Amino acid sequence: MLELAGVSLSFVGLTAVAGLDLRVADGTICSLIGPNGAGKTSVLNLISRFYTPQTGQVRFNERDLLKLPPHRVVEIGIARSFQSPTLFKNLSVLDNLLVGAAHLSKPSVVEDVLRLPRSRQHERLARERADHALEFLKLEAVRDRVAGDLPYGHQKLVDIGRALVADPRLLLLDEPAAGMEEAQKQWLANAIMHVPDEYGAAVLLVDHDMGVVLRVSDNVIVMNFGSKIFEGPPGEVRHQPQVLAAYLGTERGGTVHDAQA
Amino acid sequence: MGGSSTRGSARRTTSFVAAVVVGMGLLLATWDSNGGSASAAVTPGVASTTITFGQTVPKSGPAALYGQSTYGVDAYFRYTNAHGGVQGRTLRLVSLDDKYQPAVSVQLTRDLLDKYHVFAEVAVNGSAPTEGVLTVLTPANVPLIGPQTGATPIQAVFRKNLYNVWPSYVTEGKLLGSYARETLHLKKIGVLYQNDDFGKSLYDGVKDAGVTATVAISYDPSQVDFGAQAEKFKSAGCDGVIILAIPGPTISFLNAMAAIDYKPVRLMSQVSAIPQSFSAAKSEFPGSYIGAFIPPLTETGNPQVKLFLDSMPKHEPGKPASVFAAWGWTEAQVAVAGLKAIKGPITRDSYEAALNHLTGLQTLGGEVSYTPTSHAGIQKMFMVIAKHGRLAPVPGE
Amino acid sequence: MVQFGQDVIGGLGFGAIYALAALGLVIIFKTSRLVNFAFGSMGTAVAMILWTLLSAVRLPLVAAWLLALVGAAVVGALTDEALLRRIEQAPSLIQITITLGLFIGIEGLVGVLWGYTPKPLPELTSGGSLRVGPYFLTPDQLLIVALTLVLAAALHFVLERTRLGLAMRAIAQDRDTAMLMGVPTRRTVALSWAWGVLLSGLAAILVAPAVSLSPTMMDQIAVFAFAAAVLGGFGSLAGAIVGGFIVGIVGNLISAYLSTNFQLTFIFLLIVAVLYVRPHGIFGSAAQSRQ
Ligand SMILES: Nc1ncnc2c1ncn2[C@@H]1O[C@H](COP(=O)(O)OP(=O)(O)O)[C@@H](O)[C@H]1O
Numbered sequence: 001m002l003e004l005a006g007v008s009l010s011f012v013g014l015t016a017v018a019g020l021d022l023r024v025a026d027g028t029i030c031s032l033i034g035p036n037g038a039g040k041t042s043v044l045n046l047i048s049r050f051y052t053p054q055t056g057q058v059r060f061n062e063r064d065l066l067k068l069p070p071h072r073v074v075e076i077g078i079a080r081s082f083q084s085p086t087l088f089k090n091l092s093v094l095d096n097l098l099v100g101a102a103h104l105s106k107p108s109v110v111e112d113v114l115r116l117p118r119s120r121q122h123e124r125l126a127r128e129r130a131d132h133a134l135e136f137l138k139l140e141a142v143r144d145r146v147a148g149d150l151p152y153g154h155q156k157l158v159d160i161g162r163a164l165v166a167d168p169r170l171l172l173l174d175e176p177a178a179g180m181e182e183a184q185k186q187w188l189a190n191a192i193m194h195v196p197d198e199y200g201a202a203v204l205l206v207d208h209d210m211g212v213v214l215r216v217s218d219n220v221i222v223m224n225f226g227s228k229i230f231e232g233p234p235g236e237v238r239h240q241p242q243v244l245a246a247y248l249g250t251e252r253g254g255t256v257h258d259a260q261a
Numbered sequence: 262m263g264g265s266s267t268r269g270s271a272r273r274t275t276s277f278v279a280a281v282v283v284g285m286g287l288l289l290a291t292w293d294s295n296g297g298s299a300s301a302a303v304t305p306g307v308a309s310t311t312i313t314f315g316q317t318v319p320k321s322g323p324a325a326l327y328g329q330s331t332y333g334v335d336a337y338f339r340y341t342n343a344h345g346g347v348q349g350r351t352l353r354l355v356s357l358d359d360k361y362q363p364a365v366s367v368q369l370t371r372d373l374l375d376k377y378h379v380f381a382e383v384a385v386n387g388s389a390p391t392e393g394v395l396t397v398l399t400p401a402n403v404p405l406i407g408p409q410t411g412a413t414p415i416q417a418v419f420r421k422n423l424y425n426v427w428p429s430y431v432t433e434g435k436l437l438g439s440y441a442r443e444t445l446h447l448k449k450i451g452v453l454y455q456n457d458d459f460g461k462s463l464y465d466g467v468k469d470a471g472v473t474a475t476v477a478i479s480y481d482p483s484q485v486d487f488g489a490q491a492e493k494f495k496s497a498g499c500d501g502v503i504i505l506a507i508p509g510p511t512i513s514f515l516n517a518m519a520a521i522d523y524k525p526v527r528l529m530s531q532v533s534a535i536p537q538s539f540s541a542a543k544s545e546f547p548g549s550y551i552g553a554f555i556p557p558l559t560e561t562g563n564p565q566v567k568l569f570l571d572s573m574p575k576h577e578p579g580k581p582a583s584v585f586a587a588w589g590w591t592e593a594q595v596a597v598a599g600l601k602a603i604k605g606p607i608t609r610d611s612y613e614a615a616l617n618h619l620t621g622l623q624t625l626g627g628e629v630s631y632t633p634t635s636h637a638g639i640q641k642m643f644m645v646i647a648k649h650g651r652l653a654p655v656p657g658e
Numbered sequence: 659m660v661q662f663g664q665d666v667i668g669g670l671g672f673g674a675i676y677a678l679a680a681l682g683l684v685i686i687f688k689t690s691r692l693v694n695f696a697f698g699s700m701g702t703a704v705a706m707i708l709w710t711l712l713s714a715v716r717l718p719l720v721a722a723w724l725l726a727l728v729g730a731a732v733v734g735a736l737t738d739e740a741l742l743r744r745i746e747q748a749p750s751l752i753q754i755t756i757t758l759g760l761f762i763g764i765e766g767l768v769g770v771l772w773g774y775t776p777k778p779l780p781e782l783t784s785g786g787s788l789r790v791g792p793y794f795l796t797p798d799q800l801l802i803v804a805l806t807l808v809l810a811a812a813l814h815f816v817l818e819r820t821r822l823g824l825a826m827r828a829i830a831q832d833r834d835t836a837m838l839m840g841v842p843t844r845r846t847v848a849l850s851w852a853w854g855v856l857l858s859g860l861a862a863i864l865v866a867p868a869v870s871l872s873p874t875m876m877d878q879i880a881v882f883a884f885a886a887a888v889l890g891g892f893g894s895l896a897g898a899i900v901g902g903f904i905v906g907i908v909g910n911l912i913s914a915y916l917s918t919n920f921q922l923t924f925i926f927l928l929i930v931a932v933l934y935v936r937p938h939g940i941f942g943s944a945a946q947s948r949q
């Protein structure tokens with residue numbers, strides 16, 4: 001469904017993504033890993049249309065993504081979470097989730113203000129999706145808390161929840177497990193694994209945590225200096241010398257093996 | 262902004278014409294002297310076919326209403342031009358919008374002298390702006406006829422180049438005060454006065470008339486909510502209130518009194534006597550006494566009023582024949598009478614000399630007389646009463 | 659004591675006007691982060707249009723009112739669409755300059771179109787003052803206060819309970835993210851401009867019968883309304899309302915017991931004092947002003 005072909009993105013004097021090919025198939029979980037600065041977030045930002053690549057194509061369900069402005073991306077079914085959550089900090093968790101449903105239907109202003117049927121129907125749908133996301137991500141207890149007051153880990157979950165409420169076909173997650181405790185990570189990995197069944201969405205996951213990545217992924221892509229250095233099923237990743245080299249070269253210590261414990 | 266663009270372009274044409282005329286005059290002067298005959302120095306603003314006057318008035322901003330006085334000056338100038346002008350010359354007026362800001366008035370007055378080369382100024386509006394304008398005109402000995410103010414700092418100091426037309430505010434205040442005390446027999450009199458030269462000069466006059474105010478309150482001209490003031494007069498039991506205010510605050514104050522069902526006898530300054538706006542105040546406005554020098558403009562039996570009312574639609578079609586226009590008309594009457602009294606060449610000195618000997622000049626606003634040592638304005642004021650949206654003479658006077 | 663009570667009551671009417679105008683400021687500021695300094699002259703323009711509808715077109719009062727207010731909303735939305743959208747990203751100094759310019763421009767235009775003669779706008783209610791015990795109230799004052807409270811409640815409802823309100827709150831927090839979530843940001847911001855100008859217009863229409871209609875009518879009221887918004891935390895609806903009433907009542911008391919010449923001075927001293935104790939206004943939160 002998602003297809004990047006020969007995509008390159010450079011910033012002034014620096015190539016962040018270099019001729020990358022990438023595919024995510026319907027209902028699968030694909031992970032993008034690589035050392036810091038490898039270009040992973042840049043790939044997500046390209047898909048979100050924050051950046052436009054200098055060369056290459058980005059297609060989603062046969063549609064040329066590069067023709068869309070960023071705020072239309074969610075309408076065609078791509079939602080995302082951010083490396084550092086960009087919540088509406090003064091709004092409650094529930095309201096944050098409800099904003100995720102903003103694009104799902106467009107009752108007119110009059111309908112909204114007078115709460116006419118179409119507006120009510122939208123609100124009902126949004127509430128259902130939000131309630132489901134709260135349950136799915138175990139956020140029921142903080143439903144009415146102000147988002148900005150929550151601990152970091154919870155904020156990351158709300159960010160993911162908001163993306164799920166948007167009813168995506170493809171969910172982009174940028175380091176969702178970063179900053180979480182081990183037990184929480186395992187639980188999150190479990191939840192991510194269930195996204196395709198529960199929400200009917202494929203996942204493009206960026207994360208540093210090998211344990212999480214190897215457990216949830218159908219396909220793993222390893223990037224370094226903007227290029228793909230390996231692609232394959234999770235079972236093969238840790239045996240690849242170039243992957244090891246990339247990690248050892250930048251992050252002292254055999255992360256790949258350690259993380260497997 | 263307030264001045265119409267046609268006036269603006271007319272002004273530019275005027276100044277261009279004036280510049281050309283002045284330039285040609287200079288050439289002629291040289292040529293003359295070559296020919297051996299002496300020639301007088303050229304007087305600014307006096308060309309072979311025109312005499313140019315200038316003025317600064319607010320045409321926008323809070324005091325913009327007073328800008329209507331320009332219509333009266335224009336109308337009287339055109340009336341004069343239609344009747345042969347002065348010494349074969351037509352009168353012109355360059356009128357600039359100072360927004361009632363003295364700093365702007367000063368700048369524009371310099372422009373009037375340097376760019377527009379006006380001969381004299383007429384009907385400059387406002388106390389503070391006039392004070393500013395005089396700082397430019399007096400050192401240059403440019404005559405100013407009829408500043409629209411009766412404030413003490415302007416009226417009580419003799420200036421060679423300044424000719425008052427308005428009665429002083431002290432005169433007006435005295436009239437209001439004595440009328441309240443002696444004719445209306447009010448027991449407890451409240452005074453609301455603006456916190457500047459205008460309000461204070463009027464209040465001085467009220468005190469001169471022997472009135473001891475039960476309550477006297479000053480206000481800032483930008484104020485809109487007069488509920489507290491109305492309540493003060495009411496709870497002090499004032500049976501009469503003298504309102505020494507400009508139109509906006511006067512209307513707000515009248516409405517505030519109506520809101521608390523307080524109906525004292527009201528006396529107010531002619532500065533706020535705007536019949537068009539009576540309806541802007543609640544039913545409380547009619548019945549108010551106003552000290553005036555311009556007679557009620559309904560008195561068509563008065564030939565001065567008739568001439569004004571007949572001339573306005575003819576010479577300033579579409580412009581309101583308001584009391585403000587009547588101010589300008591009156592001041593222009595004085596300015597023109599002075600010009601006409603000049604025998605020989607028109608210079609600023611000959612103009613002042615002629616003005617200094619005007620006696621018993623009848624104008625729309627009353628009688629004006631000057632001497633070389635007194636340039637005081639109209640002395641006679643009378644009371645009128647607001648009735649059915651108009652000003653009428655007080656019955657039995 | 660009676661006088662004190664009457665002074666408080668007297669301040670309520672104008673307080674409600676300040677509150678309405680402050681609401682208009684706050685609504686616009688919330689979504690567009692712009693302080694609409696032109697709100698006073700925009701309100702005056704609406705009141706002038708109403709005057710024309712009543713005196714020249716001779717529409718019935720209610721119809722003229724509705725038309726003028728709908729006109730205000732449309733003008734608000736168009737102002738955003740045509741002008742302010744283009745300066746969204748501009749430095750705030752530029753934005754301030756532009757809305758200030760708009761203020762001066764509109765005031766001048768109103769002067770040219772309608773002239774400077776004070777004009778009457780009819781009151782909404784007829785009949786004289788009501789007497790409640792020792793106090794006097796005009797039916798208009800009552801109506802203005804009631805209308806202000808009802809409108810504030812309605813706005814609160816829209817903001818807290820509807821999708822549109824959620825969109826506004828989300829935009830107020832983080833416009834870019836809201837846009838990415840598919841929130842119709844343009845429409846919502848234009849709509850809050852419509853609301854804001856409508857409220858300014860309403861304030862002007864309601865105050866005009868008491869002070870008479872002229873191009874500069876709202877100048878002083880705008881200053882007080884701005885003070886009310888600041889006092890309330892510039893972002894909170896409740897703050898704008900409470901701020902409006904405080905400014906109205908305190909202003910009236912100051913001019914009753916001190917001098918009207920000190921009104922502005924004291925109001926601003928009050929603001930300084932409040933901001934000293936509560937840096938984000940009475941109802942503002944730290945997070946809000948961090949935005
Ligand atoms: N907006 C930007 N401007 C300039 N350089 C950027 C920008 N975003 C990312 N980069 C650079 O591009 C490279 C890839 O960054 P990023 O995609 O964030 O890597 P990763 O997410 O894999 O850690 C880094 O060197 C980073 O500094």
Ligand SMILES: [Mg+2]
Nearest residue numbers: 040041042083
């Ligand atoms: Mg990253």
